[in-house]
Amino acid sequence: MIVNVITEKESNRLAYVCDFINRHPLNDGLFVLKTNVEKADLAIAYSNTDKSVYHKIPVQSILFQYKYFETAFANEYSFHNQKIFSVETARKEKQEFYKNGVFGFDFFETIFFHLSRVEELELEEHQLNDRGQIREEELFVIKNQIHRFPVVDQIIVGLVQIFGNQKVQLKTKWSVTHDIDYIERFSGAKSFFKASVRAIMDFKNPLSVWQSYSSKKANPSLDPYNSFNRLLLTSGTPTKEIYFLMGGEHVYDNQYSLDHPIFLEAIHIAKERGYKIGIHPSYLSWDKSKIIKSEKERLENNIGQTIDISRQHYLHFDILKTPNALLESGIKEDSSIGFTKEIGFRAGTGFPYFLYDFNTEKKSALLEKPLVFMDSAALHLEKPLEETTEFFNLNKYNTQMTVNIHNSRLVQTTFEGKLVNKIYKVIKGYIDS
Template identity: 35%
Template sequence: MRISIHADPNIHITRLEYIVLYLNHHPYAQNNVSFTINQQTADVHLHYGNPIVNAENPSLHATIPTQNWLLAESDTNQSFWALYANQYDFEEMQVYSVETSKKRPQSIIENNKYGFDLFETLFFHLTRFEEAYAQKDQQDRHGYLLEDHHFLIRHGLHRSPVVDHLVETLLRSIGINIHHCGQRTLSHDLDAIWKYPNLLKGIKAFLKTAAAPTRDPTVSKVLQQYLKVKNKTLPDPYDTFDWLLSTPNHFDKYLFIMAGGQTKYEGHYNLTSNKLNEIVKTADGSGYTLGLHPSYAAYTDIEKLSTEKKELEKYLNAEIRDSRQHWLHFDVLETPLLLEHVGISFDHTIGYQNKVGFRSGTGFSYPWYNLKEERTLNLWEKPFALMDTALVSETKGHADRMHEIVREVIDTIGKKTDFTFNFHNSSFDPLRLGGPELLKIYEQFIKEKTRSLS
């Protein structure tokens, strides 16, 4: 089916072209749906705003109003705190807008007119517009927009793939049947290989435990663990690779490896490690895609990023196309440009640090649009929805709540979007907060995926 969008002359055409590209590549669109702009020959015609109409224009299917903000040629300044998520209903679904005024819940389409600017809402979420232009007082010490300030979190919508719901609603409202095709993906960030690589690390673990206000784990537990590891009666708690990387091959699986970094957030192993050789061999044999885990400072440093990518490619003797930033250290205006420049095709960074959910409103892959250069990049985002440390942070490690959140999100989304897990090998340490429960959740995830395919 061909759908032509007849656009208002004041529309920012480059941004609208990005939305059209996104819609055409969305898994719901499949191969039988094609969106175009200002084409006279089509099966469905949508008026976006107030397009120039002439006698040759075909009959109108529906009108989508413009908010004259993000997709206007001269967008106006707008406080993100003054944006509202208004509810609109379509059959059994509820979808949510990004609007500058508060409205009561209503039907999404009445008298052949949609209730809000769907295209602008998609653009807002996918480009991470609020992060790109966040004020300094809204950012933490790493430069992240504080998560409690995120639009979706403020409105309690972060657990839902709101972008995919919008796409589904748009397609179904013009008569296109939808096939839910979401997949489960597994990923691991290799931040550290050992907890106790040497005596110094052991001493640091003792001191960190002694300084912790909760005293849990106790210093004695850490000491006992350290001595057992050094006496080889217990494997290092971070050395979980034999079972972690031996998952069935019916997953899409990724392992992200560091190849540099001098800050306090990295430097826990290097590419000359014999143990790393074993890990890479195991991962490769289990069908993992190997990617780069750029160092903390590489997010705005093209030389660091390029050097680390080349070092890892030399080590693996293979081209690297996938990447996830260490500590999720990511500048939405700068980092994608650098990743594109060094030849990365797929970034995997977009997800929450301390929450479970969909940071950009979707679990499916999508192309990056750069607001600084106003163009669609040759870079795709593969977002994740659940990171182990975020789950522990959100629940304070309470076991019942951890299981409840995972079950709630998975049951709610079903196959409506992709769902990517990110588990660190270090997170299963029995002395870490939430470690034992994360192991149970991981095992349950593997079992359920295997059962669903049997």
């Protein structure tokens, strides 16, 4: 079914959104949007004045015009008992998403806002965190408390029902990933020193740290971070990816030997269980393809495979610069767009999509697989297990859940480790069901 979008203003941004909608897995070819074509099954006016056809989408003309704008509201619309949220410059009372052929708001611009991350451009000092990235509290979806809904995917569900005449209820697709920042807890004098300081601060006996350190040092299979056998899934259904950190110069970085028995074991299990192996580019690599490339080659030479997937360490990602640095290094898919202190959808969708390049005003060649859930981020929540369970239950259908569980978080003896183990059990339950 071809839907002709009649518009006086064709633009790259509109074309980008139409392409996204046409490719969206929930649409699955049921309808195809085209602009100003002769032949179509349905015509829709993307205009505030055109009265020639029955179907209409109002034009907001803000997000397609500017790089960034200040004030936006998430107005609530309803569609068959479902909530749909807009991004608009005026506050409105609750309305219907679609009534008598007319859409309630400009969903093209709303979708563009979320996917492109336009709000992460041209930030002011007070909006930045200590890493120079936007503070997550400043993000539109967090400010409006709609981050736990895939607001973009929900718009697509509505469109499929209107244009494709079909009710969509597709089981959520799971993608399990792991960032390997550390392979062992006790790795040499530096970490022993750190652990001792921690023990003294916690009024614990530093001698016990030494005893634990020396016994585990002697036997790497007992190291609490060597959890790969429990961590890596045997089941074949979901997408499975593992990203290895390859060093780096920043204090947040870590380097392990690629001859280390725990690393070799991790690679062995990952290959055996059908994981795709990627890199976890170091903290300062976000705008430097040279660093990304050398880290990528180091791992490629070691595992004897080409690598084309990655996730930035600490999700240190800049929407203007990082995608091109990754592409120049031969990376095709990134998975850094997510939260470090929250769970949910930073870009409004859980499904992989091509980013927008503001440098060229075109679709980027980099595929983004949004990171929806990360163990370390969930630990910042008031009630990690309860909120996570509720979140997964809320999103059983019509989106994708890309989750990140760290080997270093699956420790069985600490309070936080036990919590992550419980959460991972819940995730496995969803995957197996």
